[in-house]
Amino acid sequence: MHRRDLLRLLGTGALLPFVPHTLEEAFRFGHAAHLAAERHGLEVLSPAQAEVVTTLADLIIPRTDTPGASDVGVTGFIDHLLAAWYHDDEREHFLAGLADFDRRAGGGFNALPADRQTALLETIDSAKGEPGSAEAEFARLKALTVYGYFTAERVVKEVTREPVIPGRFDGCVRMT
Numbered sequence: 001m002h003r004r005d006l007l008r009l010l011g012t013g014a015l016l017p018f019v020p021h022t023l024e025e026a027f028r029f030g031h032a033a034h035l036a037a038e039r040h041g042l043e044v045l046s047p048a049q050a051e052v053v054t055t056l057a058d059l060i061i062p063r064t065d066t067p068g069a070s071d072v073g074v075t076g077f078i079d080h081l082l083a084a085w086y087h088d089d090e091r092e093h094f095l096a097g098l099a100d101f102d103r104r105a106g107g108g109f110n111a112l113p114a115d116r117q118t119a120l121l122e123t124i125d126s127a128k129g130e131p132g133s134a135e136a137e138f139a140r141l142k143a144l145t146v147y148g149y150f151t152a153e154r155v156v157k158e159v160t161r162e163p164v165i166p167g168r169f170d171g172c173v174r175m176t
Helices: 003-014 023-040 047-060 074-084 088-104 114-125 134-150 153-160
Strands: none
Touching (some): 023 074, 023 134, 047 074, 047 088, 047 134, 074 088, 074 134, 088 134, 114 134, 134 153
16 A cells, blocks of 8 residues: 555545535535635634644655645645634644644754654654643644645645545445
8 A cells, every 4th residue: 555545544534523424525624624724814823833733744744746735735724624613622722732842842843853853753643642732732633634635626636636535325226
């Protein structure tokens, strides 16, 4: 299995918290969130926080021969979901987790060299944490990054060439 295929499967699983009724609706929801993010700009994240989210998202889905997370606007997507869909306490936990990344990096996650950023993420990713900790919020960020990536129009057109979420399945259809 190729890395992008695995991410595609994980993207489908990351959609589950947002599923209104069907997976098709969840895909439409993600696409609508991208459009809203483009219209509104940053709503919750400060420019410095947005830079940290962008760096983390690009470490999760880097640019290769296909676009990376920042290339398809995942930071704006996450910011819009924080503004429009998350409760105040969840939003505060997320922002506290970003601050925890900077604290653990010795004052600024983005100031670390790439190899130290990766090492810190490996440490954080392998641990469980309380809400508001870097560990807990990195898990949330990963799910949002994968969801935002695979619902981006550019990814659907250029990478998957089809929606990640399949259409309706009718198993007992009469064939005549």
